[in-house]
Amino acid sequence: MFSSGFLANLGAVTALSGPDVLVVSDRTNHASIVDACRLSRSRVEIVPHRDVAAVAEALAGRDEDHAIVVTDAVFSVDGDLAPLAELHALVRSHGALLVVDEAHALGVVGPGGRGAAAAARASRANPTSSARSRCRNRWLRRAEPSSAPPR
Numbered sequence: 676m677f678s679s680g681f682l683a684n685l686g687a688v689t690a691l692s693g694p695d696v697l698v699v700s701d702r703t704n705h706a707s708i709v710d711a712c713r714l715s716r717s718r719v720e721i722v723p724h725r726d727v728a729a730v731a732e733a734l735a736g737r738d739e740d741h742a743i744v745v746t747d748a749v750f751s752v753d754g755d756l757a758p759l760a761e762l763h764a765l766v767r768s769h770g771a772l773l774v775v776d777e778a779h780a781l782g783v784v785g786p787g788g789r790g791a792a793a794a795a796r797a798s799r800a801n802p803t804s805s806a807r808s809r810c811r812n813r814w815l816r817r818a819e820p821s822s823a824p825p826r
């Protein structure tokens with residue numbers, strides 16, 4: 676049990692890392708993940724935001740026996756979503772681990788607010804509802820204030 680999200684990231688990332696572990700971290704991850712990476716005693720590769728190809732390249736080119744990919748689920752600054760389904764498939768194919776910070780996703784995203792990992796699982800299990808949610812997201816984007824008609 677951790678008393679804050681900051682400590683949860685510090686605890687999880689440092690527990691799973693070390694000299695024989697590559698840590699791959701999205702450039703816009705929360706500061707607590709950045710600090711955890713610094714304390715990890717691992718080589719850390721910072722990849723461009725939401726860049727699955729860059730994560731794949733980092734995992735494929737590593738010398739370390741183990742690797743973890745760490746990401747916000749909903750990014751704190753931009754509010755966009757990590758490509759969790761793609762990252763999950765990637766880490767599985769490279770024998771790596773995916774660590775997801777759901778701080779901004781729990782209660783907001785996914786079935787019953789269970790988070791972005793649950794949402795990714797649900798869309799894999801039910802492609803029809805995935806297509807429906809893509810339509811809804813497109814509709815939400817169109818409804819953003821920047822594209823609203825002038826009053």
Ligand SMILES: Cc1ncc(COP(=O)(O)O)c(C=O)c1O
Nearest residue numbers: 679680681705707747751776778
């Ligand atoms: C994505 C994310 N992770 C971790 C934290 C840290 O959580 P706490 O404020 O509980 O230490 C925050 C805080 O805003 C956050 O946005």
